[in-house]
Amino acid sequence: MIEVRNFTKRYGVHLAVDNISFDAQPGEIVGLLGPNGAGKTTTMRVLTGYMPPTSGSVRVAGHDVMTESLEVRKRVGYLPERVPVYPDMTVREFVQFWAKLRGVKKPNTQTDAVLARFNLTDRKNMLVRSLSKGLRQRLGLAQALVHNPEVVILDEPTIGIDPQQVIEVRENVRQLAKEHTVLFSTHILSEAEQVCDRVLIIRKGQIVAAGRPDELRQQLQPGENLYIAADGGSKAALQQMLMTVPGVSAVEAQGDGFIVRGDLGANIRGAISGQVTQAGYTLLELRPVAMTLEDIFLDIVGRA
Ligand SMILES: Nc1ncnc2c1ncn2[C@@H]1O[C@H](COP(=O)(O)OP(=O)(O)O)[C@@H](O)[C@H]1O
Ligand SMILES: [Mg+2]
Structure with missing residues (x-):
């Protein structure tokens, strides 16, 4: 579950996120839809406990990101805009590395399970550097899910992959909602409509419209x-x-x-x-x- 209240983030004097509030419930896919520079990545980084908010309250999976960031990190899976690559690791080593980093109790079992879930078992011994962008994205999802987090945060997961893989990633994201709370960002309206139960349109750090895709259509007409x-x-x-x-x-x-x-x-x-x-x-x-x-x-x- 995600609870954001009057959240603001500044970089120095630059206001990147301007007093936003929203919730995401278990089983829900909430979309952050906005153009480049709108504040999507900043919001997601704060929600993952990666950096603190400037002000406001941000709670993820029942914990405050500022005062309990370690608790948050254990319960959040994060697919960053650019999946960090450790090129000399194999697919399996990479996922295992993240499992251990997050204190997963049975890292080997969990790694194998998540590799199977994302159809990567056949490729588990491949080097990360040799993966296509699409496979790398799947690996990113596996990494984000290996500790079976309550909340999953995906930052523009379909950028730079080919159309067939886009369809696959969107389908994977839809599946996630069965067991997780999902926050998903995109700058593509049709993608937000297809993937998300609820969409927050963000512009210059502010939420300018919010609702289910069909409600938005009504509201914005x-x-x-x-x-x-x-x-x-x-x-x-x-x-x-x-x-x-x-x-x-x-x-x-x-x-x-x-x-x-x-x-x-x-x-x-x-x-x-x-x-x-x-x-x-x-x-x-x-x-x-x-x-x-x-x-x-x-x-x-x-x-x-
Ligand atoms: N590390 C940073 N330092 C300074 N400004 C930043 C930093 N990261 C992002 N910004 C600025 O904050 C605003 C929001 O950026 P970002 O959250 O990356 O938006 P989005 O992901 O929607 O493209 C932009 O104006 C961007 O230039
Ligand atoms: Mg971004």
């Missing part, structure tokens, strides 16, 4: 979006005018016309057609444009 093209005046003047229509939140040039975004709940269609005609323009086109969830997400986190 902005107002009406229309494409408009009109003749009879300068484009700049038309854009100016569109901006003044009540309920319009943004006007962006697209092709020969504009995409007009309406505020939530505003019915802008009538007002636009009225005002454009009244101003002496000839309306060439006025039609709704659908926004994908990806567009909505990019809107929220910024298109930079």
